[in-house]
Amino acid sequence: xxxxxxxxxxxxxxxxxxxxxxxxxxxxxxxxxxxxxxxxxxxxxxxxxxxxxxxxxxxxxxxxxxxxxxxxxxxxxxxxxxxxxxxxxxxxxxxxxxxxxxxxxxxxxxxxxxxxxxxxxxxxxxxxxxxxxxxxxxxxxxxxxxxxxxxxxxxxxxxxxxxxxxxxxxxx
Amino acid sequence: xxxxxxxxxxxxxxxxxxxxxxxxxxxxxxxxxxxxxxxxxxxxxxxxxxxxxxxxxxxxxxxxxxxxxxxxxxxxxxxxxxxxxxxxxxxxxxxxxxxxxxxxxxxxxxxxxxxxxxxxxxxxxxxxxxxxxxxxxxxxxxxxxxxxxxxxxxxxxxxxxxxxxxxxxxxxxxxxxxxxxxxxxxxxxxxxxxxxxxxxxxxxxxxxxxxxxxxxxxxxxxxxxxxxxxxxxxxxxxxxxxxxxxxxxxxxxxxxxxxxxxxxxxxxxxxxxxxxxx
Numbered sequence: 537x538x539x540x541x542x543x544x545x546x547x548x549x550x551x552x553x554x555x556x557x558x559x560x561x562x563x564x565x566x567x568x569x570x571x572x573x574x575x576x577x578x579x580x581x582x583x584x585x586x587x588x589x590x591x592x593x594x595x596x597x598x599x600x601x602x603x604x605x606x607x608x609x610x611x612x613x614x615x616x617x618x619x620x621x622x623x624x625x626x627x628x629x630x631x632x633x634x635x636x637x638x639x640x641x642x643x644x645x646x647x648x649x650x651x652x653x654x655x656x657x658x659x660x661x662x663x664x665x666x667x668x669x670x671x672x673x674x675x676x677x678x679x680x681x682x683x684x685x686x687x688x689x690x691x692x693x694x695x696x697x698x699x700x701x702x703x704x705x706x707x708x
Numbered sequence: 709x710x711x712x713x714x715x716x717x718x719x720x721x722x723x724x725x726x727x728x729x730x731x732x733x734x735x736x737x738x739x740x741x742x743x744x745x746x747x748x749x750x751x752x753x754x755x756x757x758x759x760x761x762x763x764x765x766x767x768x769x770x771x772x773x774x775x776x777x778x779x780x781x782x783x784x785x786x787x788x789x790x791x792x793x794x795x796x797x798x799x800x801x802x803x804x805x806x807x808x809x810x811x812x813x814x815x816x817x818x819x820x821x822x823x824x825x826x827x828x829x830x831x832x833x834x835x836x837x838x839x840x841x842x843x844x845x846x847x848x849x850x851x852x853x854x855x856x857x858x859x860x861x862x863x864x865x866x867x868x869x870x871x872x873x874x875x876x877x878x879x880x881x882x883x884x885x886x887x888x889x890x891x892x893x894x895x896x897x898x899x900x901x902x903x904x905x906x907x908x909x910x911x912x913x914x915x916x917x918x919x920x921x922x923x924x925x926x927x928x929x930x931x932x933x934x935x936x937x938x939x940x941x942x943x944x945x946x947x948x949x950x951x952x953x954x955x956x957x958x959x960x961x962x963x964x965x966x967x968x969x970x971x972x973x974x975x976x977x978x979x980x981x982x983x984x985x986x
Contacts, residue, residue, distance in 0.1 A: 569756065569760045569763075571753060571756045571757040571760055572753075572757065573753070573754060573757050573851075573852040573928055574750070574753055574754075574852075575753050576752075576753040576756045576757070579756050591914065591917075592914070602906075602908040603906050603907045603908060604907050604908045604910065605764065605907055605910055605914065605915065605918050606914060606918075607914050607917040607918055607921070630921065631917075631918050631921045631922070633760075633763060633764045635763065635764070635767040635768070636767065636906055637767065639763065639767070641760035641761070641763050641764070642760075643757060643760050643761055643921075643925060645852060
């Protein structure tokens with residue numbers, strides 16, 4: 537009995553501090569830069585995940601991804617923000633760099649937000665291109681990818697030219 | 709040399725010509741100001757894009773091997789048009805000193821001129837190094853297409869290089885710019901650099917494509933910065949020219965009035981002394 541009590545009192549001395557293994561050191565945030573020569577979409581922003589289409593396949597990039605360099609294929613880039621929202625962009629070509637400090641640079645030659653694209657106009661352009669010369673794979677994959685992403689969800693807002701609206705105001 | 713006193717007609721001619729020049733320089737300043745505003749607006753995203761393209765080289769701390777003699781490529785970015793202060797001469801000076809330093813160390817140097825002004829400055833003294841000249845630069849704002857044309861011509865020319873530098877005028881503010889340089893690395897330097905080992909899953913094809921794209925990006929950044937600096941420098945130069953012209957106009961107007969009064973006085977005196985003689 538006495539031995540047990542003694543042991544019990546001794547236990548606190550023997551108890552070791554146990555904790556979980558340390559989390560991966562280094563910035564948990566991804567500094568994401570996404571730009572085209574004419575427009576900047578994200579500049580050193582903190583996002584949760586980026587999905588990119590590359591020549592070697594589609595990548596999903598999270599913070600602390602292994603460093604890599606890749607070349608983009610025409611396709612859709614999806615950016616998942618910290619708040620869970622996602623934004624999709626169509627890119628024509630470019631490169632992506634993931635560095636050791638979790639910074640990601642996505643540079644593309646041309647990029648446009650998916651809701652700016654009008655599938656009817658794109659289809660019409662595709663037919664025109666196909667009839668003009670041998671269709672380039674870029675145009676075909678663009679339309680097929682848009683269809684894959686259920687483009688009917690994004691109607692393109694048609695922009696009225698200012699003269700029309702002024703004329704409407706003037707005459708009515 | 710005996711110079712007769714300037715007649716009223718001479719002064720009138722000079723005054724008219726300088727007034728015309730002042731009108732021209734004023735309008736050139738307005739045009740340059742408009743082009744500068746547009747160039748600066750386009751520079752903002754281009755800068756983010758360009759620094760993103762250079763980020764790999766900075767983060768991986770890629771340095772060119774110093775030891776063996778290598779083939780160097782120098783790309784100078786200016787334009788075709790003058791009247792912009794020391795824009796072209798600044799880049800030409802840097803390139804000339806770089807050529808001297810590299811050739812004295814036994815390296816082979818190749819020069820690419822983007823812009824006719826640079827060609828004029830370099831081709832007499834360093835013509836043997838020039839491999840490519842680009843014209844029609846500076847008329848319209850540079851686009852990514854222009855940069856890719858330059859890069860593809862360079863890559864197709866068959867000239868291999870181990871390392872390179874792009875010289876351009878980096879825009880600091882409306883009144884100041886600085887001639888700057890950015891490095892270019894060949895695919896070999898990148899593959900052999902130690903810190904590239906951490907980059908996963910890279911094969912030669914991907915790296916070559918990546919490098920070509922990076923080349924276009926750096927040239928694009930240099931062209932954008934260069935146009936902005938050039939337009940702001942032209943604005944300043946034309947502004948100074950207009951101010952100088954108005955100074956001269958003031959002085960000439962005073963001289964004109966004094967000469968006119970002198971002529972009238974002389975005639976009066978002649979008439980009076982003639983009348984007195986009678």
